[in-house]
Amino acid sequence: MDKKSKSLSKNQKIVLDFIQKNKKPVKAYSILSNVQKKGINAPPQVYRALDKLIKIGKIHRVESQNSFVACKISNCDTPHKTVFSICNSCEIVSEINDPKLFKNLKDFRDKDGTVFDGYNLEFFGTCKSCKNKQIENTKH
């Protein structure tokens, strides 16, 4: 167990654990209803844990979905350096790990020369599996 997960509080661990169990992003109130048996009773307890987990980079917020997903990139210890692909059809979200793209984004400055602390990039499309299903359906 590394420093960061050791330093997590009880509620933070419960929430992180639930998010990590799901491969799809989860919603705050879905987290709440799923962890009530563990003693978390109210929205603020969930949102506080989420805020902290985002801050330390253990999870990310999928902005276009109001949902939360575990970080899949081991060295991703900061918020707001995120790239996702999102399927329009099944809404599955994958975190993209593409060093060349990362470098492009990190080095980007606007026309004033402003440097940015972070970014969030969401790609939208149809994932492979949904594309296949669509092809299946047109066969009939």
Place this chain on the structure above:
Amino acid sequence: MDKKSKSLSKNQKIVLDFIQKNKKPVKAYSILSNVQKKGINAPPQVYRALDKLIKIGKIHRVESQNSFVACKISNCDTPHKTVFSICNSCEIVSEINDPKLFKNLKDFRDKDGTVFDGYNLEFFGTCKSCKNKQIENTKH
């Protein structure tokens, strides 16, 4: 007047007009309260107009803020091909028009080779004007 703005309905025009008057992004309920004198009474009327305006590319949704901003790029007639810079301090949002970056994003495919229909990229940082203010403050 081009085809698209001609084809806008009464409510769509009212909502678009209000958004275009503001250089900062505006929130749905702020739109509502500001257009009530024009006969728009309830949230669904605003949200419907917003949905349509987004679909035709006249406005964009700033995902991390739940806010809406007029498109500043004349040929931007589709949703989900957006790049913004957002100031962490004053929350002002600028739409970035950088052909090289656009090409990079348009041509991106993931490791499965999947092509994407669209993207939304938000850069976070401190804008020039806020940076200057901070420097002013440290002088004292």
Place this chain on the structure above:
DNA sequence: TAAAAATTTGTTATATTATAACATTATACT
């Protein structure tokens, strides 16, 4: 180790953002 500081917790209430559902009216199409 005791006091101070910082963080986390538990709780109630409420603010903010967004949509469902349904009847009606207006507009565009052929």
Place this chain on the structure above:
DNA sequence: AGTATAATGTTATAATATAACAAATTTTTA
């Protein structure tokens, strides 16, 4: 003109998120 499509108006409610405050816990540091 008749049909299809889009937009409107309305009420109610769902979904997402935070404010505020008292108490307990953990960490720091003197």
